[in-house]
Amino acid sequence: MILLELFWSFFKIGLFTFGGGYAMLPLIQAAVAEHAWIPGEELINFIAVSESTPGAFAINISTYVGTTVAGIPGAACATLGVVLPSFIIILLVSHFYKKFRESRVVSGVMSGLKPAVIGLIAAAIVRMGQAVFFPDGVTAAVLKELSTWISLGIFLLMAVLAFRKVHPILLICISAVLGIGAGYLLL
Amino acid sequence: MKEARPVSWGRACLQLLYTFFKIGLFTFGGGYAMIPLIQRETVEGRHWITEEDILEVVAIAESTPGPIAINAATFVGTRVAGVPGAACATLGVVLPSFIIILIIARLLRHFAQYRVVQHAFFGIRAGVLALVLRAWWTMFRKCPRGVIPYAVAAGAFLLTAVLGVNVLLVILCCALVGLISSALLAGRTKR
Numbered sequence A: 001m002i003l004l005e006l007f008w009s010f011f012k013i014g015l016f017t018f019g020g021g022y023a024m025l026p027l028i029q030a031a032v033a034e035h036a037w038i039p040g041e042e043l044i045n046f047i048a049v050s051e052s053t054p055g056a057f058a059i060n061i062s063t064y065v066g067t068t069v070a071g072i073p074g075a076a077c078a079t080l081g082v083v084l085p086s087f088i089i090i091l092l093v094s095h096f097y098k099k100f101r102e103s104r105v106v107s108g109v110m111s112g113l114k115p116a117v118i119g120l121i122a123a124a125i126v127r128m129g130q131a132v133f134f135p136d137g138v139t140a141a142v143l144k145e146l147s148t149w150i151s152l153g154i155f156l157l158m159a160v161l162a163f164r165k166v167h168p169i170l171l172i173c174i175s176a177v178l179g180i181g182a183g184y185l186l187l
Numbered sequence B: 001m002k003e004a005r006p007v008s009w010g011r012a013c014l015q016l017l018y019t020f021f022k023i024g025l026f027t028f029g030g031g032y033a034m035i036p037l038i039q040r041e042t043v044e045g046r047h048w049i050t051e052e053d054i055l056e057v058v059a060i061a062e063s064t065p066g067p068i069a070i071n072a073a074t075f076v077g078t079r080v081a082g083v084p085g086a087a088c089a090t091l092g093v094v095l096p097s098f099i100i101i102l103i104i105a106r107l108l109r110h111f112a113q114y115r116v117v118q119h120a121f122f123g124i125r126a127g128v129l130a131l132v133l134r135a136w137w138t139m140f141r142k143c144p145r146g147v148i149p150y151a152v153a154a155g156a157f158l159l160t161a162v163l164g165v166n167v168l169l170v171i172l173c174c175a176l177v178g179l180i181s182s183a184l185l186a187g188r189t190k191r
Helices: A002-016 A025-035 A040-051 A057-102 A104-133 A140-144 A146-163 A168-185 B009-026 B031-045 B051-063 B068-111 B115-142 B147-162 B167-190
Strands: none
Touching: A002 A025, A002 A057, A002 B167, A025 A040, A025 A057, A025 A104, A025 B167, A040 A057, A040 A104, A040 A168, A040 B068, A040 B115, A057 A104, A057 B051, A057 B068, A104 A146, A104 B051, A104 B115, A104 B147, A104 B167, A146 A168, A146 B115, A168 B115, B009 B031, B009 B068, B031 B051, B031 B068, B051 B068, B147 B167
C-alpha cells in the first residue's frame, strides 16, 4: 500500500533527523533512491524550489514527494508522517524539559549525533555532485562532454557567491539565467 | 492582548492556528530563520510564552528529532491550550507550505517539458550544490571540535559514501558512540 509506505518512510525520516538546515537531506536522499520515488536530479531541482518558497524544507519535500507519488492523499500521508514524531516527542518532553535538557543521556547522544550529521551531509553532497556533474555515470567520456565543464563552471562561480553570502533566491536566479544562456548558446 | 490566558480553548486554538499559519507563510528557508518571527508573534504579540521559553525551544529543538518549526509550534501550542492547541499550532505552521507545494508541484510537471525550464534547472542544480555546500560549512563550524567528534564525522561519511551502509544504522551507531564516549569522559573527570 503506497500511502502506508509513504507515511512510514517519512515517519522514520522525521524520527531520525536531528538539527536544522539540511540535516534531513541524507535520509530523504536514501529513502527516495530506495523506493525510486523521484530521480536524484529532481530532488536537487526541488531543493531550489524549497529555498524559494516559504516553510520548512521537511514539510516542502514531504509534500512534494507525496504528491508526485500518490497525489494529494500521498502528500497528506507523507507530511503527517514527517510531523508526527516531533509532535509526539515535544508533547511528552514539554512538561519536564529542563530535566530532559540537563539529562546526561540526552547530551551524550547529541555529542555523537552532531558530528554524525556533518559526515552524513558531506556524503549527501558527494552523491549530489555525482548527479549534477555526471548525470549519466562517471566514465572517461564524461570529461569530453561540454555540459560537465559548464556545470562545473557554474558551480564554482555560485560557490564564490554563496560564501560571500549572496541571498539564496538571488543565487538560484543567477544560476538559472546562466543555465539558460549556456543551454542555448553552447549546448 | 494583555491577557496571558485566552478565555476559551476554542478561541485559543483558532488564534494558534492563525498565528502559526502566518509564521509558516512568511518564513523562507525554514529552520532557524523561523525563530525571530516565532519570537515576535508569540512573545511580543500574544504573550503566550516568555523570552526564556524561546531559548528553551531552540535548545529542545536541537536535542529532539524533527524540523524546528514543528518542535516550536507543538511546544507553544501545548503551553497555551494542551494537546488540541499543539495540534492547531502544528497544523497552522504546516498548511501554508503544504498548499503552496501542491500548486507548485502541478506547475512544475506542466512546465518541465519546455527546453527553457530544462536549461534553467541545469544551471540551478549546480547553484544548489553550492548552496548546500555553504550550509554544510556553517554547520561544520558550529560543530564541537576535538578528536572524537571529527572521528565520528569522518566515520559517518566513509560508512555512507564509500561503504553504502544504511543511514539510519549509521545514526544509531553514532548516537551510541556519543553516549559511551561522554560516559567515559565523565567517569574520568570524576576521578
